[in-house]
Amino acid sequence: MHSNRPFVHRFKAMTVPCEVQLFGSIKASQITAMIEQNTRRLEQKYNFYSEQSWLTRELNQRGDNSVLLDDESLVVFQTVKNLVMGTAGVFDPTVGSLKWLLAKDASLNRAQAYQIAQPMMGEAAWHLEGKQMFISHHETRFDLGGVIKEFAIDQAINLAESLGVAGALINFGGDIRVLGAKPNQETFNVAVVNPSNPTQAFFSLPLANAALTTSAHYERKTQFSDGQTSHILSDKGTHSKVLSVTVVAPTALEAGAISTALTIDPLLPVPGEVSIIFIDDELKIHQDTEFLTQ
Structure with a gap:
């Protein structure tokens, strides 16, 4: 090169x-291959639209009001929480709740969808305690696309x-x-x-x-x-x-x-x-x- x-x-x-x-x-080829591999790994793990992703199986289809996070996911959600707080809640990963509702019922108009989703969304909908994430509403869904x-x-x-x-x-x-x-x-x-x-x-x-x-x-x-x-x-x-x-x-x-x-x-x-x-x-x-x- x-x-x-x-x-x-x-x-x-x-x-x-x-x-x-x-x-x-001189190792650029190997390094870029590692970058691609890691990017694809993250895509598979946190894909909102995949039934097989960790995000779907362990978090969005949780059976309880809490989820034990692995080390990487803890870093992700700690960072996300800081960004949510830093933007006064405007940046909101629980917007996945709205997408989930629309996927279930395409007949919802905008006002109806937001009214139904309101209890599921926002900064107060989830918090972290150590490695545990607690979610107050059972239908809250997280979308980490952003x-x-x-x-x-x-x-x-x-x-x-x-x-x-x-x-x-x-x-x-x-x-x-x-x-x-x-x-x-x-x-x-x-x-x-x-x-x-x-x-x-x-x-x-x-x-x-x-x-x-x-x-x-x-x-x-x-x-x-x-x-x-x-x-x-x-x-x-x-x-x-x-x-x-x-x-x-x-x-x-x-x-x-x-x-x-x-x-x-x-x-x-x-x-x-x-x-x-x-x-x-x-x-x-x-x-x-x-x-x-x-």
């Missing part, structure tokens, strides 16, 4: 195209760094984290797409030792009997003036949770190390929330 060119490995997992670029390692892809990205970076990789870019479906820089010390430039035409780049940002995620509601939809809404589910909906939110944060997991929450409530306070870029409904770029009051 030429030292100034990355070793590039591509595969598809978690319903998205995945790309791993590694610089400065978590595990980013968790896999962070694990990929950690793995690459532990094995001596000098520079890396992990891109899973547009959620990105980079390690170090390219061999000439040039930073990675990451493009953010135009929310009105996702095939076009809208702007780019330099990124070094950080993660970038963009949350938007221009592609995937959720179907209720009385119409469609964004795939980003909230009883109050996504903010009408926000087409997309790009967040730069230390980890992909943090960036992903915050960007999702900000599409719903763009006025949420964020940690000081986090940077935000909004694209509004007139395709204007903002780095603050003043446009919401104009």
